[in-house]
Amino acid sequence: MSMSASEPKPAAAAVITAPHGHKVELGQDEPLELDSGQKLGPFTCAYQTYGRLNAAKSNAVLVCHALTGDQFVIGQNPFTGREGWWPLMVGPGLPLDTERYFIICANVLGGCMGTVGPQDPDPKTGQPYGLSFPFITIGDMVKAQAMLIDHLGIDQLFCVIGGSMGGMQVLQWAVSFPERVFAAVPIACATYHTAQNIAFHEVGRQAIFADPDWRNGSYLAENTKPRRGLAVARMAAHITYLSEAALHEKFGRRLQNRDQLIYDLQDLFAVESYLRHQGEAFVERFDANSYVYITRAMDYFDLAARHDGKLAEVFKGTKTRFCVISFTGDWLYPTSDNREIVRALNAVAANVSFVEVKSDKGHDAFLLNEPVMFETLRGFLNGAARRRGLIA
Amino acid sequence: MNAKRSTGPSHAIRADQRLIAAMVEPGSRVLDVGCGNGELLELLTREKNIDGRGIEIEQDRVNAAVARGLSVIHGDAEADLIDYPNSAFDYVILGQTLPEVRNPRDVLSELLRIGAHAIVSIPNFGHWRHRLHLLLTGEVPSVGFVNARWYTNPNIHPCTIRDFVDLCEEIGVVVERSVLLGQRGRASRFLGSGWIANLFGEQAIFLLSTRAR
Numbered sequence: 001m002s003m004s005a006s007e008p009k010p011a012a013a014a015v016i017t018a019p020h021g022h023k024v025e026l027g028q029d030e031p032l033e034l035d036s037g038q039k040l041g042p043f044t045c046a047y048q049t050y051g052r053l054n055a056a057k058s059n060a061v062l063v064c065h066a067l068t069g070d071q072f073v074i075g076q077n078p079f080t081g082r083e084g085w086w087p088l089m090v091g092p093g094l095p096l097d098t099e100r101y102f103i104i105c106a107n108v109l110g111g112c113m114g115t116v117g118p119q120d121p122d123p124k125t126g127q128p129y130g131l132s133f134p135f136i137t138i139g140d141m142v143k144a145q146a147m148l149i150d151h152l153g154i155d156q157l158f159c160v161i162g163g164s165m166g167g168m169q170v171l172q173w174a175v176s177f178p179e180r181v182f183a184a185v186p187i188a189c190a191t192y193h194t195a196q197n198i199a200f201h202e203v204g205r206q207a208i209f210a211d212p213d214w215r216n217g218s219y220l221a222e223n224t225k226p227r228r229g230l231a232v233a234r235m236a237a238h239i240t241y242l243s244e245a246a247l248h249e250k251f252g253r254r255l256q257n258r259d260q261l262i263y264d265l266q267d268l269f270a271v272e273s274y275l276r277h278q279g280e281a282f283v284e285r286f287d288a289n290s291y292v293y294i295t296r297a298m299d300y301f302d303l304a305a306r307h308d309g310k311l312a313e314v315f316k317g318t319k320t321r322f323c324v325i326s327f328t329g330d331w332l333y334p335t336s337d338n339r340e341i342v343r344a345l346n347a348v349a350a351n352v353s354f355v356e357v358k359s360d361k362g363h364d365a366f367l368l369n370e371p372v373m374f375e376t377l378r379g380f381l382n383g384a385a386r387r388r389g390l391i392a
Numbered sequence: 393m394n395a396k397r398s399t400g401p402s403h404a405i406r407a408d409q410r411l412i413a414a415m416v417e418p419g420s421r422v423l424d425v426g427c428g429n430g431e432l433l434e435l436l437t438r439e440k441n442i443d444g445r446g447i448e449i450e451q452d453r454v455n456a457a458v459a460r461g462l463s464v465i466h467g468d469a470e471a472d473l474i475d476y477p478n479s480a481f482d483y484v485i486l487g488q489t490l491p492e493v494r495n496p497r498d499v500l501s502e503l504l505r506i507g508a509h510a511i512v513s514i515p516n517f518g519h520w521r522h523r524l525h526l527l528l529t530g531e532v533p534s535v536g537f538v539n540a541r542w543y544t545n546p547n548i549h550p551c552t553i554r555d556f557v558d559l560c561e562e563i564g565v566v567v568e569r570s571v572l573l574g575q576r577g578r579a580s581r582f583l584g585s586g587w588i589a590n591l592f593g594e595q596a597i598f599l600l601s602t603r604a605r
Binding site: 321342343348349351352353354355356357358372375376378379380382384 | 421443451454455459460461462463464465467472475476477480481
């Protein structure tokens, strides 16, 4: 099936339209030089802000979102119609207090919520990039964010914070722009992607590639959508975000709308229909190629790679105050991975706090109601704000 | 383990902590090993404007300390001191916990590798009451802990003031200053540091450095 560019496309192939919010064209003077060597720009960056920037521009907090997150941290997400992803963390009186801090969150490079990604038109052809979108890294995402921070006229961020892939960006910020990060809060993350992390991502990508509707990445031009592949990718990934205990508690071996076992392939176990629902909901809001590119970016991540694996070297001389947070039930980025960060920071006598939160909710705990996380974070931020002169 | 340190409520400043604080120069870099809820670090930050860090083995105490705005990590003196570079701190403090570590000699050396000074406080197992307790009851005293038996208190290397001073001598550590705490945690000037101190001092605090080579 092919269509001329002038014909309106049916809904099935619709580009996930960027919701309302701030947008800026970055890299107009100087394009973004990517780690791959390719250049990108000018490019669109979509972001949201909450709270007010003070006169000294010293109260800005950059929130970095995770793999499938977006810039809509709180309030209604205009695209999904659902509440933002961190309503317990950001808001008046919450640890990231919007009455004290100016919160910024940008859709990552390669994303599908307004910042340039594989679904956007390639200026060279006018067609969606698809697989001709340049490969990106966590470092590239951070460079793009730094361009946004420049655009906003902010020299130093009071804090950079994020969980999972967001935490990787936090670490990258602290390494790439140490003087621009007063405090850094990497949550539930690691300094490099392990073979197991890469393996899970590869399963997801292969599921997408195996979907005939993926069309070698040009499904938008060909008016299809790899729904099944992306849904399976999400289902596999979703398991890694939960703990065994959480799954057991939530579903056990419970049957879905049945009293007894049946011997065919219809929906049987509750956990099956839950995962299926997760997959189906996800394809409505996420672009398959974005998923491929961003998971790849995470797999490239290895903070110490340019220092012969010596992690401490990358933090040498840092003045940033760190607060590392991990969760006992997180087997995707376990405490041992997070402790590596702490060890490296100790090796350069950096200013670091490290808290392991007891939780059986798995990796996703950082998005959930974990009072110990909020309480320690509030204390850490207050301490840092005092040092920064934001509170007396 | 239900053994509780017999040194007052957890949020109060212990007598030895006040005396330790008095040994710290203002504005210095301090690592408190076994910092608990961070009382001493908070005191030092408030009164001496130090750049402070802490290590604590109990996760709940770490969380409490970080929530107070202190830079504290979850860790173990014996496993994690090795990560720190040489001379990273002006003072490394080890309060009361030396008898609880597996290898006190190595820990003491590590304190002075990463700090120009170490401040170590110890409960004195040589105090006359503990000697008398063993002599009269035939039971090992659970020094520093209430409601504890020999098998529930964490002391695995009980030592006396004399033992400690001997260890310092052996590994080339200089005792720059020592303060003895007599009954009710009061500092005493009259005990010296010899056998009288070893008999009448309940606790001792040492300011240590490495002999110049």
